[in-house]
Amino acid sequence: MTTVAENIVATLRQNDVERVYGLPGDSLNGFTDALRKDGTIRWEHVRHEEAAAFAASAEAELTGNLAVCAGSCGPGNLHLINGLYDANRSRVPVLAIAAHIPTAEIGSGYFQETHPQELFRECSVYVEYVADPSQMPRLLEIAMRAAVEKRGVAVLVIPGDVLLAEAVAPRVTTIERAEPRIIPAQAELERTAQLLNGADKVTILAGAGVAGAHDEVIALAERLQAPIVHALRGKEHIEWDNPYDVGMTGLLGFASGYRAMEDADVVLMLGTDFPYQQFFPAKAKHVQVDIRGEQLGKRHPVDIGLVGTVKDTALALIPLLTGSHPTKHLEDARKHYAKTRAKLDDLAVPAGKHKPLHPQYVARALDRLADQDAVFIPDVGSPVVWASRYLTMNGDRRLIGSFVHGTMANAVPQAIGAQAAFPDRQVIAMAGDGGLAMLLGELITIVQNKLPVKIVVFDNSSLNFVELEMKAAGFVTYGTELQNPDFAKVAEAIGITGFRVDESDQLEDALAAALAHDGPALVSVKADRQELSMPPAVTLEQAKGFTLYAIRTVLSGRGDELLDLASTNFRQFI
Numbered sequence: 001m002t003t004v005a006e007n008i009v010a011t012l013r014q015n016d017v018e019r020v021y022g023l024p025g026d027s028l029n030g031f032t033d034a035l036r037k038d039g040t041i042r043w044e045h046v047r048h049e050e051a052a053a054f055a056a057s058a059e060a061e062l063t064g065n066l067a068v069c070a071g072s073c074g075p076g077n078l079h080l081i082n083g084l085y086d087a088n089r090s091r092v093p094v095l096a097i098a099a100h101i102p103t104a105e106i107g108s109g110y111f112q113e114t115h116p117q118e119l120f121r122e123c124s125v126y127v128e129y130v131a132d133p134s135q136m137p138r139l140l141e142i143a144m145r146a147a148v149e150k151r152g153v154a155v156l157v158i159p160g161d162v163l164l165a166e167a168v169a170p171r172v173t174t175i176e177r178a179e180p181r182i183i184p185a186q187a188e189l190e191r192t193a194q195l196l197n198g199a200d201k202v203t204i205l206a207g208a209g210v211a212g213a214h215d216e217v218i219a220l221a222e223r224l225q226a227p228i229v230h231a232l233r234g235k236e237h238i239e240w241d242n243p244y245d246v247g248m249t250g251l252l253g254f255a256s257g258y259r260a261m262e263d264a265d266v267v268l269m270l271g272t273d274f275p276y277q278q279f280f281p282a283k284a285k286h287v288q289v290d291i292r293g294e295q296l297g298k299r300h301p302v303d304i305g306l307v308g309t310v311k312d313t314a315l316a317l318i319p320l321l322t323g324s325h326p327t328k329h330l331e332d333a334r335k336h337y338a339k340t341r342a343k344l345d346d347l348a349v350p351a352g353k354h355k356p357l358h359p360q361y362v363a364r365a366l367d368r369l370a371d372q373d374a375v376f377i378p379d380v381g382s383p384v385v386w387a388s389r390y391l392t393m394n395g396d397r398r399l400i401g402s403f404v405h406g407t408m409a410n411a412v413p414q415a416i417g418a419q420a421a422f423p424d425r426q427v428i429a430m431a432g433d434g435g436l437a438m439l440l441g442e443l444i445t446i447v448q449n450k451l452p453v454k455i456v457v458f459d460n461s462s463l464n465f466v467e468l469e470m471k472a473a474g475f476v477t478y479g480t481e482l483q484n485p486d487f488a489k490v491a492e493a494i495g496i497t498g499f500r501v502d503e504s505d506q507l508e509d510a511l512a513a514a515l516a517h518d519g520p521a522l523v524s525v526k527a528d529r530q531e532l533s534m535p536p537a538v539t540l541e542q543a544k545g546f547t548l549y550a551i552r553t554v555l556s557g558r559g560d561e562l563l564d565l566a567s568t569n570f571r572q573f574i
Contacts, residue, residue, distance in 0.1 A: 002170040004136050005030035005163040008097070009038045011140055014172045017068050019044045019059075019420055020097075021052035023079075025072025027099035030163030032070075044420055044449060046413070047441035049076055053083020053096065054410055055417030060092035061400050062375065062418055066148055066175075070097040073160065074112030078119065082407055084153045085123040089404040091208075093147040093154075096120070100159040103131065116157040125152035133165040137173065144175045182291055183316050184306040192287055192304050193320035196266060199285075201329035202226040203264035205249070208233035209271015209290060213311035214395070217270060218242060220314045224268070225325040227333035229257040231274040232388055236399040240392075244330065246337040249279050252388045254344060256337035263329065271310045273404070275299055289313050344389055350504030356528040357504050359383075359458055363390035363430070366456060369511050370397075371426040375418050377401055379411040379435035381465035382531075383458055387430055409438035412455065416442060419451040426515065429455045433484050434463045440490075446520045447495040454514055455496075455522040457487050460529040467529075491522035499523045 002010075008031065012020070019042040024032050035043050046052045049071045056067040069084075071077030077098035087094040098116040100106070105113070117129045126146035128139050143154035184192075196202055202224045210217050214237060221228050221244040228244040232252060239245055249257035261267060262281050269288040273295060280286070280300040287304045288296050296305030306313060348364035351357050363386035370376070373396040378387035380402050391399060400418070402410035411429040419427040436457055446453050458464075463480040470477050488498030497517050499510040501524065514521035 002167045003030060003034065003163065004130075004133050004158070004165055004167050005034040006037070007137055007167040007170045007172070008140055008163075009034040009041060010170075010172050011137055011144075012068060013038060013040050014174055015066060015144065017041060017066060020068045020070055021046055021055045021417065021420075022070035022097075023047070023049050023052065023072070023076060025076045025099065027073035027101065027160035028070060028076075028097075028163075030160060031097060031099070042420075044416070046416065046445045048439060049079035050082050050409075051413035051416060051439055051442045051445065053080040053094070054086060054413035055083075055420065056094045056096075057083055057087035057090060057092055058377065058400060058414035058417035059421040060087065060094050061090060062398060063421055064093075066093045066095055066144060067417070067421075068095045068097070070099070072099045073101045074114050077116055077157075078114060081119065081123060082405075083413070084120065084155070086402050086405040086407060086410065088123045088125065088153040090402075091151040093151055095144055095147050096124075096153060096155045098155050098157045099163070100129070100157050102161050103159045104161075106159070116155065120153075120155040120157075123153060124155050125150040127155040127157065129157045130159075130162055133162060134168045136162075136167065137169065137171060141173050141175065148175055148177050180309075181312045182308045183312045184289075184308045188304070188306055189313075189316055189320060192306060193317060195285065195287065195304060196224060196268070196317075197322045197324075199266040200326050201263060201265040202325065203260045203267050203284075203329075203333070204228045204244075205231065205261065205267055205269045205272055205274060206234040206238045207231040207270065207272025207274060208237065210234055210310050211237045211271075213271075213309075213314060214238060214241075216311050216314040216318075218244065220268075220318055220321075223318055223321045223323045223325075225327050225330045226268065227260040227330050227337075229253075229260050231272050232384070233403050234272065235388060236393045236397065240394045246333045247340060248388055250274065250276050252385050253279075254340050254389065256333065256340040259336050260333040263332070269302075270314075273299065348390060350507075351528065353503070355504075356460070356526045357501065357507060359386045359460075359527045359531055360390060361504065362456065362458065362507065362525050362527065363387060365508055365511055366428065366430070367391045369508070369515055370428060371515075372396055374398075374426040374428055375400070375415075375422070376428050376430060377411045377414045377418065378430040379432040380406050380408055381432045381435065381463070382460075382468075383411070383430040383432050383435075385465070386458075408432070409435040411435055412442045412446075412453070413439055415453045415455070416445055416449070416451060419446075419453050420449065423451075427453050428515075429453060431455055431457045432464065433457060433459045433461065433482055433487070436487065437482070437484070443491060443494045443496060443522075451520060452518065453520050454517075455491075455520075456511070456514075457522065457524045458527040459484055459487060459524050460527040460531075462529050464529065464531075487524035488522060491524075495520075497521040501525045 060067040147154035247257040348360040415429040488500035491498035
């Protein structure tokens with residue numbers, strides 16, 4: 001007899017799924033036992049189901065293939081939800097098996113009863129309840145195809161008794177991803193070309209949708225003499241080998257990217273869902289290219305919206321462009337970028353003796369010492385700032401994270417998925433101290449699963465980015481201090497080689513040793529709590545906010561905090 005669970009496992013094997021991330025439970029017994037019997041798909045045991053979903057999300061993003069996670073009924077699969085939100089918003093294909101309570105008990109308020117099909121509806125492209133074995137494997141095939149083609153999360157809610165039931169139709173199907181070419185209509189392309197040909201100052205804003213279209217976007221920029229500004233998720237795809245690159249814009253960006261956008265007559269948005277409306281220039285015209293028509297004009301009104309893949313749209317558009325654009329806009333943007341880049345690099349210097357390290361220095365050293373095909377995964381918060389400004393992409397390196405969902409504690413569990421998928425590749429989690437502590441148990445997962453993950457902890461004893469937001473809004477920092485252990489000793493106790501860095505002259509040796517270590521390693525760096533990650537343009541409201549913060553801080557008896565802030569950041573203003 002072939003059970004429903006065994007048919008699921010056979011289908012996953014047929015579709016080249018190599019591992020499932022999860023935590024076992026009684027309602028999942030049919031599925032985990034089917035994995036045991038099959039023996040070809042590895043059960044990647046984690047300490048919290050949230051980590052399972054994050055790990056699957058990272059694997060799917062790095063490979064482009066379907067990744068799988070599983071949770072037992074009630075609280076078990078409910079723990080998946082944050083990681084599934086991240087995967088769905090990052091638009092990566094993940095299948096979640098959400099086990100359910102016994103079929104006969106559904107609706108009775110049974111032990112651990114929830115309604116997963118309702119809970120997961122907002123964070124998935126497909127979710128369905130399997131009430132009877134006769135629905136399988138059809139619903140599995142629909143779910144897998146939805147995840148692959150819609151690039152999102154598909155959830156199958158299956159009671160434990162259904163998993164153990166005899167399969168009615170135990171067929172096994174291969175789900176292949178379609179690779180269509182999507183090109184706007186010729187009339188739309190000609191109208192776009194007319195607008196671009198008539199503009200003196202065009203700036204390209206490149207997002208994650210330029211993946212696989214690097215050369216075509218560079219050719220488009222050359223024809224338009226357009227500087228290329230990237231959003232965070234576009235960095236790994238377009239920053240490298242790019243003479244038109246002028247940096248990033250947005251809250252994590254820097255001045256040159258902001259300026260190139262602000263000075264433009266036309267902003268050409270390519271595959272980007274850049275969310276911050278205040279960073280779009282008010283006076284420019286906007287052209288947007290996206291494979292999803294519903295995204296057009298979502299962030300800023302557009303003058304022309306084109307539905308198409310970036311690569312194919314660029315190839316169709318280039319022959320229609322005259323190539324007679326003035327070069328001044330590009331030259332000015334490049335000069336501004338060179339000055340901005342130099343100022344940022346000037347901040348990446350060692351701190352004084354017995355002083356906490358500047359996080360810029362840590363990120364720059366890590367960039368220099370890491371492998372040329374390293375995978376970097378920063379925690380949400382200040383580590384993302386330093387990663388976006390100081391890590392160098394080259395076409396082989398990857399930079400992933402919770403860049404859309406924006407959740408704490410993503411770095412280590414995503415590193416688990418990345419390392420499981422690429423055991424011989426250098427995977428580096430740039431962890432905040434708050435993020436690391438939130439899912440600290442996953443350090444045990446790293447050891448148990450023998451994953452050589454490297455972790456660099458920015459230990460500033462605070463929820464640092466939250467403090468920055470408070471200061472910018474004029475609030476006295478409150479509730480953000482963290483009383484941390486010695487993370488290097490914690491790592492050693494768990495079985496991870498640990499290094500502690502309290503002085504700048506210890507950093508490079510510790511990083512080099514950790515990166516070269518044959519196994520997992522953690523470097524805990526005492527980072528400066530008062531380091532400001534300045535936005536590309538300080539608004540009047542932010543300036544007012546910092547003034548209010550200063551006044552309120554003094555009045556609350558914490559004036560020494562202002563002195564530390566001024567001392568740390570004086571070099572940013574000269």
